[in-house]
Amino acid sequence: MNKILTALLLAAIAIPAAHADDTPAEVRTKAFKKMLLQSFEPMGMAVRERAPYNQAQFAQQAEALKTLAAEPFKHFPAGSITGKSRAKPEIWSQPAKFQADKDAFLKSVDNLAIVAKSGDLAAIKKSYGQVAQSCKTCHDAFRGPEK
Numbered sequence: 001m002n003k004i005l006t007a008l009l010l011a012a013i014a015i016p017a018a019h020a021d022d023t024p025a026e027v028r029t030k031a032f033k034k035m036l037l038q039s040f041e042p043m044g045m046a047v048r049e050r051a052p053y054n055q056a057q058f059a060q061q062a063e064a065l066k067t068l069a070a071e072p073f074k075h076f077p078a079g080s081i082t083g084k085s086r087a088k089p090e091i092w093s094q095p096a097k098f099q100a101d102k103d104a105f106l107k108s109v110d111n112l113a114i115v116a117k118s119g120d121l122a123a124i125k126k127s128y129g130q131v132a133q134s135c136k137t138c139h140d141a142f143r144g145p146e147k
């Protein structure tokens, strides 16, 4: 098994468990990580041709992303910038843009799940790229540097 895949599997095992006393920032960070490790990154391995592409498995991962994608956004109460949170105040001062970026992300995720069923790898790569771009658009505006 290659090193990156091994690292991914280990990281997946290390997904932190949610706790009842987590702050909203901790809850959403865990939800983002879960989404990344259980679906987005494994798909990225196939898209970058670092792991074999399997149509059924990829389609399943795209469905998993759909299931996981909305969760983190439920945990952005006003001003919840605590601990190591990289959330920027603009999330709450520019709510229309934050909402639009979130909607664009969720739409791109829905589209990837549809395209994944076709097994058309070129179309899948393009659709995956659109999801990645929607991550970046939101991060550029609303995520600050690591603390």
Ligand code: ASC
Residues within 6 Å of the ligand: 036, 040, 041, 131, 132, 133, 135, 136, 139
């Ligand atoms: C990732 C990751 C992100 C997005 C973004 C895509 O794997 O951690 O934040 O993809 O970089 O452009």
